[in-house]
Amino acid sequence: MHKTAYNNSIFIKLLIAAFLLIQGASFAEEKSPAKETQAEAPPEEVKAEPEEAWSVDVKQIEQARQRISENKEMEEEEKSKYLEIYDSILEQAELFKQYQAEKESFSNMQKNAAAELEKVKKELEKLKEESAELSAEDKSASELETRLTEANMNLESARETSTKLENEPKRRAERRTQIPEQRKQIQESIAELNEKLSQLPAESEQDKLIEANRMLLKAKLKAQGAKLDSLAEELKAYEATSEILALRRDLAAAKLSKYEKQVKFWQDALSQARKKEAERAKQEAKKAVQQSQRSHPLVQELANENVELAKQQSELVKDIEQTNSYLKEIQLEVENLSQDFSSLQEQIDKAGKITSAMGVLLMAKKNNLKDVRQHKRQISERVAKTSTIQLKWSQYDRRWADLAETEAHAERLLEENSVSEDMPNYASVKEEAENLLRDRRKIVRKIADYYMDHITALAQLDMSERSLVKTVEKYRSYINKSILWVKSSSPVQKSEIAKIISGVKAFAQNNNPARMLGVIVSDFMKRPHYYIIAGIAFLLLIFSRPKLIKTAKADSQKVQKITEDRFVYTLREVAVMLFCASAIPLAMVFLGWRLLENSANYEYFAYFAEGLFHASYLAFAFGIMRFFTKPCGLGSHFGMNEEALQTFSANLVWFFSILIPAAFLYYSFQLGEDTKAGQDACRRIIFLIQQASVIVFLITVLNPKGTIIRSWLEKHEGSWLDKLKYLLFTIAILVPFSFCILSIIGYGYAAMHLHQELMYTFALLVTVFFLTALLKRSLLVTRRRLAIQQLDRLKEQTIEEAQSDTEQTQSVNMAQQAGNTISTISDQARSVIKFVSTLLVVLGVWWIWKSTLPALEALENIQLSQTTDAQGEIIIISLGSLFKAIVIFIITLVLTRNVPGLLEIMVLQKLPINSAASFAITTLCRYLLFIIGIVYTCFVLGIRWSTVQWLVAAVMVGLGFGLQEIFANFISGLIILFEQPIRVGDTITIGDVSGRVSKIKIRATTIRKWDEKELVVPNKEFITGRLVNWSLSDTTLRIEFPVGVAYGSDVQKAEKTLLDIAKRHPDVIDTKPAPRVIFKGFGSSSLDLELRVYISSIAQYLDVWHQINSRIDKRFREEKIEIAFPQTDLHFRSSDLPIPLDIKGSERKSSEAD
DSSP, X not given: OHHHHHHXXXXXXXXXXXXXXXXXXXXXXXXXXXXXXHTTSOGGGOOOOOGGGOOOOHHHHHHHHXXXXXXXXXXXHHHHHHHHHHHHHHHXXXXXXXXXXXXXXXXXXXXXXXXXXXXXXXXXXXXXXXXXXXXOTTOOHHHHHHHHHHHHHHHHHHHHHHHHHHHHXXXXXXXXXXXXXXXXXXXXHHHHHHHXXXXXXXXXXXXXXXXXXXXXXXXXXXXXXXXXXXXXXXXXXXXXXXXXXXXXXXXXXXXXXXXXXXXXXXXXXXXXXXXXXXXXXXXXXXXXXXXXXTSOHHXXXXXXXXXHHHHHHXXXXXXXXXXXXXXXXXXXXXXXXXXXXXXXXXXXXHHSSXXXXXXXXXXXXXXXXXXXXXXXXXXXXHHHHHHHHHHHHHHHHHHHHHTSOHHHHHXXXXXXXXXXXXXXXXXXXXXXXXXXXXXXXXXXXXXXXXXXXXXXXXXXXXXXXXXHXXXXXXXXXXXXXXXXTSOOSOOOOTTHHHHHHHHXXXXXXXXXXXXXXXXXXXXXXXXXXXXXXXXXXXXXXXXXXXXXXXXXXHHXXXXXXXXXXXXXXHHHHHHHHHHHHTHHHHHHHHHHHXXXXXXXXXXXXXXXXXXXXXXXXXXXXXHHHHHHTSTTXXXXXXXXXXXXXXXXXXXXXXXXXXXXXXHHHHHHOOOOSTTHHHHHHXXXXXXXXXXXXXXXXXXXXXXXXXXXXXXXXXXXXXXXXXXXXXXXXXXXXXXXXXHHHHHHTTOHHHHHHHHHHHHHHHHHHHHHHHHHHHHHHHHHHHHXXXXXXXHHHHHHHHSOTTOOHHHHHHHHHHHHHHHHHHHHHHHHHHHHHHHHHHHHHHHHHHHHXXXXXXXXXGGGGSEEEEEEOTTOOEEEEEXXXXXXXXXXXXXXXXXXXXXXXXXXXXXXXXXXXXXXXXXXXXXXXXXXXXXXXXXXXXXXXTOOHHHHHHHHHHHXXXXXHHTHHHHHHHHHHHHHHHHOSSOTTOEEEETTEEEEEEEEOSXXXXXXXXXXXXXXXXXXXXXXXXXXETTSSOOOEEEEEEEEEOTTSXXXXXXXXXXXXXXXXXXXXXXXXXXXXXEEXXXXXXXXXXXXXXXXXXXXXXXXXXXXXXXXXXXXXXXXXXXXXXXXXXXXXXXXXXXXXXXXXXXXXXXXXX
């Protein structure tokens, strides 16, 4: 006790000393009430404390902190509080220094504003007076490369400075709006801190924690005051340097223009110099060839090789020039696109919202955005091209190094070509060879350098082209996000009919049939082979149609017979369907193609062609669906209801009779800006007619009481689609109806865009349904064929009447096992097909809607609520967040339901693990997916662990007491999964209940009893209670058959008979362990024997038990072995009985009874 009190006294003294030090150094002038009031004054009245007022000795504070942390007598909880306070004081000291530095910087900006203004003016005047003339005379290519590199570096620096200065006014404007709000918040914080400080009790050596908090509050006050002063100086600095900023922007723009001109000049000069060098090298090489006409053949060969190298150098210069030229185009395009994008964003930000006029502008800009697919292909191809050029550079660089010793190289060549020193002209040949090799080395060096320059240019081009692709995609995403919710036309008005009439007149005038026919005839005269080939193909499709339909009918009849059914008939039916449905659509595509090719001089042909293309897609879909629903079509192959198919086919005719012309007119009704009102009115009425036909079609086809849906629901009665049929029917009708409303009120683009996306989605679903049906059809045919083959084998085995009962039973068991195997394979294949089809639908839907998804970001602006995390950051919960959370939760449910099954089929079944381990892995995978999905859903909704951890802890404690049995069962379920005392499929006995484990879930395990009743047992019972697992480590099971024979029977004969019965049974294990008979003892009425046999599985228990007992009874009768039964001897002890016993009579009656 004394030691603890002594240590506490030392700590109090240390704390008071540190406090007095801070008070004397940092707070020498205590704030009076008047000064505290100034903290809440308006910004212009707030006065910062002088810099000298804050001079905390950080080292001394750290030493005091270290003493506290090393104090072993203090409790950890109390120590952590003090350490936290000291850390906060040090943090506030750093903030104070930072704010003071910022204030000093802004003050210097004001003080130096006049001098800086004069300096910038002089620089600008000097730049204007500088001569812009540049000279490339007497400069080599290497010197020009150096100048170009310097100019590029200057240009890059000037561009960065210009970009920064161009963004500075926007940043300052944002700061001007943010600073008053920040000052207001700081003043409120100062008032709050002063209030807390005033509420603290007077200074006391006894309560050291209060004094520590007082120090922290005053430190925060000082830091906040410094921040307030810094913000005030920042506003003043912006006011004082506004003119300087404008001049700096002008100066940066002038420098940028200057360096751009310099770069262009040096690039052109370098290009010309390279051309001259290449041409000079080529001429010198040709001259050398001419001079070597009478020289040695080796010299002539060297001269010719130099000419080829000079030509390669010249071609390489051209390639570099083309690359640089294309690079300039791309860079200019990126710059213009970026500026246009920034300008558009600025316009929208200033307006605050996207108006109808801006919506039209956005649509125009979206249409003008270039297709970047070609650029993406070039980027991917450039990788291989760059690698090839790098390899060539390496080769030529090595070649240049090998030519370093020209004299030795010349001697080696002379020796290889049998030119000896004894020859009279050896010296001259050697000299010519050396000269040519020196020239070659120069050319090779240039080629290597040019290859490196080409690599550099390609790298710059790759970077610029990637930037272009990124900018275009970002621009398009921004437009897609903004344009969908903007009116593209005016709402329906009284003048709508007049607009429609003017639009129809303009359409008829622009699409003159006579002019169009003249163009087609003219095109036929120029390219007759196109029309001849197309005509032959069209006639072939038309005239082969009857024969193909006849073939389809024959295949359909074969499909109806199980023994003749083949999947190849279905594939042939698909080919016939595609062939028959493509005649008219291909003719429309051909006509549209030729009109598009001839639309250079008349743009309305392109619109007409676009209408033909869209109409051809619908015509092709109509042909396929029409043929599908025929009596001989694919619908009959898939086993669909014939009445439903006929009803659907009848509705298809009138529906597509409206849909195809409507699509053609909608896309060809493009009249230009002069008649845009008439164009919008005509396209709107066409769209409304189209949607009205869709509504009528859906009402007819999707009516739950109609033939089509009723026939399908009869096969899926009780499914979720059956339960939600009226809700889904209503939603299906409301979708096109909502499109009509959107179009009427002026959102025509949004309505048509969403309609198109839904049509593409519908086409995707139909395609996936078709492919899935084909795969299931293939699976069905294969399963039938295997079943028929198995049935034939079974018939062959049962034909012989001489087979024994055992063999017949074995055949039946083999047939059942084969049937189970076929069924298992079929179920697995169906699961794989289901997963693959689901994956295709998910990926396809994402691909279709990816251009529309950015538009859903507008939902982020609809705020539902907001919360704050542990760091104090505000988290906004929007309608978009709710939508994302719902989607994530649905995806989580789908994944937890399908992924574990797919994992088992695709992976686990191929691994050397048993079914129990497989079940444990899939179950844990399901739990993990569900937990991840729930956590991510909560994250999207702004629910962070840091904000709910205390609530969760409290809830868990409450649940731990209230639902302890539930948690015990949950933990027991996890133990069962990991330890595996029981597994799905095991036969167990727990208590007085026996059965097979069918399910293991989180809370309980389901046991299917022998009477097919299911018993749900809490998991805790399997961990804490006694459990018998009949198939845990070994499924082998012993069965005992007690048999009592009469006294006097041949025991050895009985033993042999029992062993023979056991060995003859197919399910009894005959070796290791083998069946055996035990003579257990002498009973009161029998000689007690016991037959012990072993079977491989408990599934055979009842059958073996019954069959062996039956055979024991049969064989013992045949072998005359008497099976004893209990007998009781009665002994009567009596004398002088009044009634005589007629024993003989009793024996006689007994014999008569027998």
